Amino acid sequence: MRILIALAAALMVTGATTAQASAPAALAAPNINVANVQAHLNQFQSIANANGGNRAHGRPGYLASINWVKSKLDAAGFTTRVQSFTYGGATGYNLIADYPGGDLNNVVMLGGHLDSVTAGPGINDNGTGSASILEVALQMKATNFQPTKHVRFGWWGAEELGLRGSRAYVSSLSATEKSRIKAYLNFDMTGSPNPGYFVYDAAEPPTVPGALALQQRLQAGFTSIGVQTELTKVNGRSDHAAFAQEGIATGGTFTGAEQTKTTAQARKWGGTAGQAYDRCYHRSCDTTSNVNVTALDRNADVIAYALWATAA
Numbered sequence: 001m002r003i004l005i006a007l008a009a010a011l012m013v014t015g016a017t018t019a020q021a022s023a024p025a026a027l028a029a030p031n032i033n034v035a036n037v038q039a040h041l042n043q044f045q046s047i048a049n050a051n052g053g054n055r056a057h058g059r060p061g062y063l064a065s066i067n068w069v070k071s072k073l074d075a076a077g078f079t080t081r082v083q084s085f086t087y088g089g090a091t092g093y094n095l096i097a098d099y100p101g102g103d104l105n106n107v108v109m110l111g112g113h114l115d116s117v118t119a120g121p122g123i124n125d126n127g128t129g130s131a132s133i134l135e136v137a138l139q140m141k142a143t144n145f146q147p148t149k150h151v152r153f154g155w156w157g158a159e160e161l162g163l164r165g166s167r168a169y170v171s172s173l174s175a176t177e178k179s180r181i182k183a184y185l186n187f188d189m190t191g192s193p194n195p196g197y198f199v200y201d202a203a204e205p206p207t208v209p210g211a212l213a214l215q216q217r218l219q220a221g222f223t224s225i226g227v228q229t230e231l232t233k234v235n236g237r238s239d240h241a242a243f244a245q246e247g248i249a250t251g252g253t254f255t256g257a258e259q260t261k262t263t264a265q266a267r268k269w270g271g272t273a274g275q276a277y278d279r280c281y282h283r284s285c286d287t288t289s290n291v292n293v294t295a296l297d298r299n300a301d302v303i304a305y306a307l308w309a310t311a312a
C-alpha cells in the first residue's frame with residue numbers, strides 16, 4: 001500500500017495543450033511491497049533451517065543472518081559495518097548501515113533486533129521488524145530518496161539476552177556522536193498473527209523531548225491508512241531503551257507478543273479476543289506461518305511514512 005505524506009494542489013490532470021506541471025518533489029513515501037518483505041522473511045527461515053532451527057546469539061544462524069542482510073545493503077550502495085561485542089562468552093554482532101548523503105549532524109536512525117531466541121527461528125520476533133526496515137532501506141535507494149538528514153540503520157544482536165547489542169552500540173558512541181542522533185525508531189514484532197496496532201507511548205519514562213513528535217508521526221501514518229492504534233508502554237523491553245536512556249528521542253510500533261487481545265480490541269482490529277497477539281512468541285512455531293501479512297504490510301508502510309517524514 002502507499003501512503004501519501006501530502007498532496008500538492010499543483011498536481012492535476014492536464015490536457016496535452018497545457019504546459020506540464022512540475023512534479024512535486026518527493027511528497028510520497030514509497031509503496032512498500034509486502035511480497036518483498038515476505039521474501040526476506042523466507043530467507044531468515046531458510047537460514048534458521050540450515051543452522052539448527054534458530055538465529056540466536058552465539059549460534060551460526062545469527063552470523064548468517066547478519067551476513068545476508070549486509071550483502072543486500074552493500075549491493076544497494078549503503079556503507080556497512082559489523083560491530084562485534086562479547087556477551088555470555090560468545091561474540092555478538094551489530095550491523096550498522098549508513099545511507100549515503102544527508103547532514104551528518106542530523107542523524108535519523110531506524111533499528112530492530114536480528115537475533116532470535118534459541119527455541120525457534122524468530123520470524124515474527126524479530127524477522128518482521130528486521131525485514132521491514134531492510135526493505136525500507138532498499139526502497140530509499142530504489143526511489144533515489146535524497147533526505148536532508150543522514151539516515152542510518154541498525155540490526156542489533158543479543159536483544160533477547162537483555163538488549164546487549166544496542167547497549168554495546170550506544171556505549172561505543174562519544175557524547176558528540178550521540179548528540180548527532182536526533183531520532184531512533186525501533187521495530188520489534190510487526191507481523192503478529194493476532195495483531196494489535198500499537199505505537200510506543202512517548203510518556204513512558206525516561207521521557208525525552210522529541211519522542212512525542214515521533215509517536216504522533218507514527219500515529220498519523222496509521223490514521224492515513226484508516227487503522228486505529230493504541231499507545232503501549234513497552235517498559236524498556238526493546239532496543240530503543242538503550243537510546244532513550246541517553247536522551248535520544250525514540251519511538252516505534254509493535255503488533256503484540258504474549259499478552260491477550262481484549263474483546264474491544266478484537267472488535268476494533270479483528271482477530272481473536274481472549275487469545276495472545278502471538279501464541280508462538282519465543283517458541284519453535286515462530287515460523288513464516290506465524291505472520292499476519294496485513295499487519296506486516298501496514299507496519300512496513302508506516303515505517304516508510306515515518307522515515308520519509310522525519311528525514312526529509
Ligand code: PHE
Binds near residue numbers: 188189238254257
Ligand atoms: N523485546 C521483546 C522480545 O524480543 C518483545 C517486545 C517488543 C515486548 C516490544 C514488548 C514490546 O521478546
Ligand code: ZN
Binds near residue numbers: 159188
Ligand atoms: Zn523482539
Ligand code: ZN
Binds near residue numbers: 117125160282
Ligand atoms: Zn523476543
